[in-house]
Amino acid sequence: xxxxxxxxxxVPALAIERLxxxxxxxxxxxxxxxxxxxxxxxxxALREVSLTLAAGEFALLAGRSACGKTTLLxxxxxxxxxxxxxxxxxxxxxxxxxxxxxxPGGLAAAVGYLAQDPETQVVSTTxxxxxxxxxxxxxxxxxxxxxxxEEVALALAIPHLLDRTVDTLSGGELQRVALAATLVTRPNxxxxxxxxxxxxxxxxxxxxxxxxRLNEEWGVTVLLAEHRLERCLPAADRxxxxxxxxxSFDGPPTDFLAWAxxxxxxxxxxxxxxxxxxxxxxxxxxxxxxxxxxRTAKPSPGRAPGGWGGPPRSGVPFSxxxxxxxxxxxxxxxxxxxxxxxxPRPSPPTATARALWVELGDAEERHDVLKGIDLTIDGxxxxxxxxxxxxxxxxxxxxxxxxxDPVKGRVETPRGIALLTQNPSDYLARERVGDELPGAAGxxxxxxxxxxxxxxxxxxxxSGGERQRLALAIALAGRMDGDEPPGLVALDEPTRGxxxxxxxxxxxxxxxLAGHGAGVxxxxxxxxxxxxFAERVVLLGAGVVIADGAAAEILSGGWYFATEVARILDLPxxxxxxxxxxxxxxxxG
Amino acid sequence: xxTRPLRSPFAYTPRPGPxxxxxPGAAVAYLGALVAAAxxxxxxxxxxxxxxxxxxxxxxAGADRAVRAxxxxxxxxxxxxxxxxxxxxxxxxxxxxxxxxLPLLGRVDVTVxxxxxxxxxxxxxxxxxxxxxxxxxxxxxxxxLRALRPLAGRSALTAALISRLVPVAAADAARLRDAARLRxPAAAPLGRATLARRLLTGSLDRAVDVAATLELRGYxxxxxxxxxxxxxxxxxxxxxxxxxxxxxxxxxxxxxGLGRGGNRLKSRFDARxxxxxxxxxxxxxxxxxxxxxxxxxYPTVEWGVEPATVALSALIVLSGLAPRRRNA
Numbered sequence: 005x006x007x008x009x010x011x012x013x014x015v016p017a018l019a020i021e022r023l024x025x026x027x028x029x030x031x032x033x034x035x036x037x038x039x040x041x042x043x044x045x046x047x048x049a050l051r052e053v054s055l056t057l058a059a060g061e062f063a064l065l066a067g068r069s070a071c072g073k074t075t076l077l078x079x080x081x082x083x084x085x086x087x088x089x090x091x092x093x094x095x096x097x098x099x100x101x102x103x104x105x106x107x108p109g110g111l112a113a114a115v116g117y118l119a120q121d122p123e124t125q126v127v128s129t130t131x132x133x134x135x136x137x138x139x140x141x142x143x144x145x146x147x148x149x150x151x152x153x154e155e156v157a158l159a160l161a162i163p164h165l166l167d168r169t170v171d172t173l174s175g176g177e178l179q180r181v182a183l184a185a186t187l188v189t190r191p192n193x194x195x196x197x198x199x200x201x202x203x204x205x206x207x208x209x210x211x212x213x214x215x216x217r218l219n220e221e222w223g224v225t226v227l228l229a230e231h232r233l234e235r236c237l238p239a240a241d242r243x244x245x246x247x248x249x250x251x252s253f254d255g256p257p258t259d260f261l262a263w264a265x266x267x268x269x270x271x272x273x274x275x276x277x278x279x280x281x282x283x284x285x286x287x288x289x290x291x292x293x294x295x296x297x298x299r300t301a302k303p304s305p306g307r308a309p310g311g312w313g314g315p316p317r318s319g320v321p322f323s324x325x326x327x328x329x330x331x332x333x334x335x336x337x338x339x340x341x342x343x344x345x346x347x348p349r350p351s352p353p354t355a356t357a358r359a360l361w362v363e364l365g366d367a368e369e370r371h372d373v374l375k376g377i378d379l380t381i382d383g384x385x386x387x388x389x390x391x392x393x394x395x396x397x398x399x400x401x402x403x404x405x406x407x408x409d410p411v412k413g414r415v416e417t418p419r420g421i422a423l424l425t426q427n428p429s430d431y432l433a434r435e436r437v438g439d440e441l442p443g444a445a446g447x448x449x450x451x452x453x454x455x456x457x458x459x460x461x462x463x464x465x466x467s468g469g470e471r472q473r474l475a476l477a478i479a480l481a482g483r484m485d486g487d488e489p490p491g492l493v494a495l496d497e498p499t500r501g502x503x504x505x506x507x508x509x510x511x512x513x514x515x516x517l518a519g520h521g522a523g524v525x526x527x528x529x530x531x532x533x534x535x536x537f538a539e540r541v542v543l544l545g546a547g548v549v550i551a552d553g554a555a556a557e558i559l560s561g562g563w564y565f566a567t568e569v570a571r572i573l574d575l576p577x578x579x580x581x582x583x584x585x586x587x588x589x590x591x592x593g
Numbered sequence: 594x595x596t597r598p599l600r601s602p603f604a605y606t607p608r609p610g611p612x613x614x615x616x617p618g619a620a621v622a623y624l625g626a627l628v629a630a631a632x633x634x635x636x637x638x639x640x641x642x643x644x645x646x647x648x649x650x651x652x653x654a655g656a657d658r659a660v661r662a663x664x665x666x667x668x669x670x671x672x673x674x675x676x677x678x679x680x681x682x683x684x685x686x687x688x689x690x691x692x693x694x695l696p697l698l699g700r701v702d703v704t705v706x707x708x709x710x711x712x713x714x715x716x717x718x719x720x721x722x723x724x725x726x727x728x729x730x731x732x733x734x735x736x737x738l739r740a741l742r743p744l745a746g747r748s749a750l751t752a753a754l755i756s757r758l759v760p761v762a763a764a765d766a767a768r769l770r771d772a773a774r775l776r777x778p779a780a781a782p783l784g785r786a787t788l789a790r791r792l793l794t795g796s797l798d799r800a801v802d803v804a805a806t807l808e809l810r811g812y813x814x815x816x817x818x819x820x821x822x823x824x825x826x827x828x829x830x831x832x833x834x835x836x837x838x839x840x841x842x843x844x845x846x847x848x849x850g851l852g853r854g855g856n857r858l859k860s861r862f863d864a865r866x867x868x869x870x871x872x873x874x875x876x877x878x879x880x881x882x883x884x885x886x887x888x889x890x891y892p893t894v895e896w897g898v899e900p901a902t903v904a905l906s907a908l909i910v911l912s913g914l915a916p917r918r919r920n921a
Contacts, residue, residue, distance in 0.1 A: 081809060083805055083808075083809070086808075087804075087805050087808065107808075107813075108805070108808040108809050109808055109811065109812065109813030109814060110813075112808075112809060112810060112811035112813075112814060113811065113814070116809070117809050119802075119806075121802075123761065124799055124802035124803060124806065125802070125803075125806045126806075127754055127803055127806060127807060127810075128735050129605060129733065129734050129735045130605075130607065130733060130735055133733075133735035133736075133739075137810055138810040138811050140739075141810060141811040141812055141814055142811055142814055167607045168607065169604065169605060169606065169607060171604065171760050171764075185810065189811070402771075405775060407771055407774065407775070422775075422777065423775050424775075425768070425771065425772060425775065427768060427772075430768050430769050430771075430772035431772045431775070431776065433783055433787050433788070433790075433791045434781065434787075439781060440780060440781055441779070441780055441781070442779075442781055443779060445777075445779030446779055446780065446781075449777065449779070449780075478776050478777060478780045479775050479776065479777055479780075480777055481776070481777030481778070481779035481780040482777040482778035482779025482780065483777045483778065483779075
């Protein structure tokens with residue numbers, strides 16, 4: 005790992021040396037102290053981290069949830085320790101300036117930071133005012149301010165938003181506005197914490213390539229933390245992987261894929277999994293490289309059963325394509341712990357929508373959000389509800405749950421519905437799990453989500469995944485028939501900010517609910533997640549169903565709403581690495 | 594997708610109208626004059642005219658929704674004031690109803706005069722509400738706060754934060770209400786106090802996030818100074834001399850409307866609103882001096898409608914057309 009003593013002549017954009025940090029304990033003041041973070045109850049978020057980022061680099065920060073990515077970004081912009089308190093040791097330099105001494109205010113001219121939730125990053129009423137605020141705070145003359153606002157708006161393709169108020173923007177638009185406010189001062193270093201987690205595949209891809217363009221044309225150094233690595237790897241020059249507060253890998257994307265294959269399969273991309281399963285080298289960083297490799301690679305004589313770069317990974321079920329294969333999960337294609345879920349009992353539809361029209365908006369600006377939706381969901385079905393931001397996914401779920409009244413058409417959920425909205429924390433209001441879910445019905449709901457052992461815990465002490473399960477149990481409580489879930493369980497964007505291991509746990513839960521006869525509908529932007537859990541995909545576009553069919557069919561038939569494997573192979577029905585590898589091996593053999 | 598609640602009818606909505614384009618000072622002068630007239634006068638005719646003028650201004654500015662909401666709230670409040678005034682004030686000679694002795698209130702006689710006096714107070718409150726509603730829906734709060742920044746920079750930014758956090762808190766409250774409705778019947782029910790506490794803690798968390806954002810944006814770098822103008826709306830014309838610097842090409846400046854005029858932010862509609870406001874205010878003061886406000890509630894109701902009262906009322910109503918586009 006390069007250290008400050010051997011740094012190149014040019015001042016690095018970011019230099020971190022032996023950085024250790026611990027957040028303050030709950031209830032402790034947020035003053036910070038310099039010194040080693042030690043003690044019986046001290047849990048260090050960063051341990052001896054050393055890292056140098058040269059000016060103009062585009063680095064991707066990878067790692068599982070709670071591995072220290074966000075803390076590292078906060079340390080690089082001065083929020084840690086100045087804003088969060090805690091104990092810190094080591095050095096952080098941004099453009100040659102001591103970040104721990106300067107704090108976020110002192111670094112504001114040199115570094116921009118974009119957090120996961122754009123809602124918390126806007127402070128003005130209108131977009132133009134929001135973007136101009138950093139310049140205003142620097143006392144920039146109005147003319148220079150106007151030019152900078154216009155140029156950054158043009159760069160981010162949002163000039164049409166300048167006169168809008170921020171509370172009328174979609175999540176994707178708001179994220180771009182927050183990014184514009186971050187970039188308007190032209191900082192040398194931009195730190196981004198999962199900026200695409202709330203965006204649909206289209207907006208997510210656009211944002212990443214926008215960052216790449218800014219990196220190339222403006223020379224901005226980018227440090228981007230993301231879980232959906234397949235989206236970012238092609239744009240990155242370098243990958244830094246973290247594990248429990250330390251840096252476990254630092255190198256180019258191709259080396260990272262080889263490292264992930266050995267060290268942590270949860271960090272593998274679907275394309276790398278595909279090649280790894282099929283025994284093809286080198287592992288591709290993206291669709292283009294994968295297609296190029298497949299087009300030009302020749303079978304090698306010693307390879308069995310095919311002839312690519314090496315033997316396929318052992319234990320892979322190479323069989324005919326199984327578009328709806330059950331039991332697979334997101335951890336390297338291994339079967340889930342639950343194995344093949346039980347075949348659901350034949351049951352009547354658990355939800356039907358007929359000619360459903362829903363209007364939303366102000367009295368003077370009401371508009372149709374759902375336009376004549378017809379949908380039937382059977383018991384035991386696992387459905388991914390997909391579509392771009394604003395397509396009507398959340399509105400459809402809210403209408404099914406009775407939160408929104410349709411202006412026309414009807415909805416029936418004869419065996420009840422439990423809906424978990426995008427923010428599980430909204431369901432948690434008490435300081436003890438048992439107080440949220442009293443009695444036998446509460447315990448049955450906790451049993452359904454596998455949390456019956458934490459009745460006395462404080463919900464705030466639970467992990468993100470456990471909080472999500474608890475919120476679902478709250479929605480289920482009293483709607484169950486004994487231990488049987490209600491007819492329909494709906495989850496709205498449940499994978500935001502989740503790593504693959506947590507997604508895998510969620511899939512087990514979904515399979516369990518479906519196995520007990522519940523229809524499960526999950527609104528999601530995560531194509532790879534949908535490919536793994538869903539047997540059916542309903543694709544919405546501007547309030548109408550534009551596609552409804554088997555997951556393998558829908559997720560292999562397009563470009564944006566298609567898995568990485570489907571985009572590489574472009575074969576109907578092939579959406580997972582296992583399916584793709586089986587095809588490659590079969591073709592070759 | 595991010596689910597958003599319905600917007601408040603009083604939330605600022607950018608529109609390309611004269612009132613929205615006017616500088617905050619001009620808009621405040623104009624709408625303030627209408628409200629001031631209502632507070633100077635007790636004549637129901639003048640009050641009704643002020644209300645009509647404010648409503649007309651809102652209509653011309655495209656803020657019908659804000660006007661309707663304010664009227665609904667204003668009428669409700671006015672009726673409440675009429676009822677309370679009738680119960681607590683025993684003055685007046687024309688007794689409509691003798692309610693005898695009531696606890697806390699003592700002897701209660703409902704008089705026509707007390708009803709009329711209550712109606713005047715209620716009407717005044719309703720006019721103020723309509724005026725404020727039009728202001729809220731049509732005047733960009735960012736520009737108002739920027740205008741105030743030279744006087745109290747930190748306070749203006751604090752006010753900006755509050756004005757931003759209010760709609761965010763409203764959205765949070767809507768989400769929490771939805772989550773409460775989605776709880777299963779066997780989950781512990783959530784009372785209003787629990788929801789309020791949850792909303793408060795959530796708002797505090799958000800406030801911390803926003804404070805962090807401000808710090809990152811450079812809040813602590815320098816003291817804000819708006820002496821040289823503020824952020825640009827499309828209808829603003831920045832006239833800083835630096836704009837005419839040869840370093841800035843016309844292709845950049847022209848779309849922004851830069852390069853002409855004096856040395857501050859202004860709108861071509863400002864004069865119209867300053868004139869309308871001044872006309873209303875001067876006429877109201879002159880009318881007051883010449884006895885245009887002849888209304889008295891006690892001891893018996895005297896309407897006191899003079900030609901000057903009618904003329905003043907007509908002027909006030911007509912002033913409501915000021916936000917109208919000339920080609921509309």
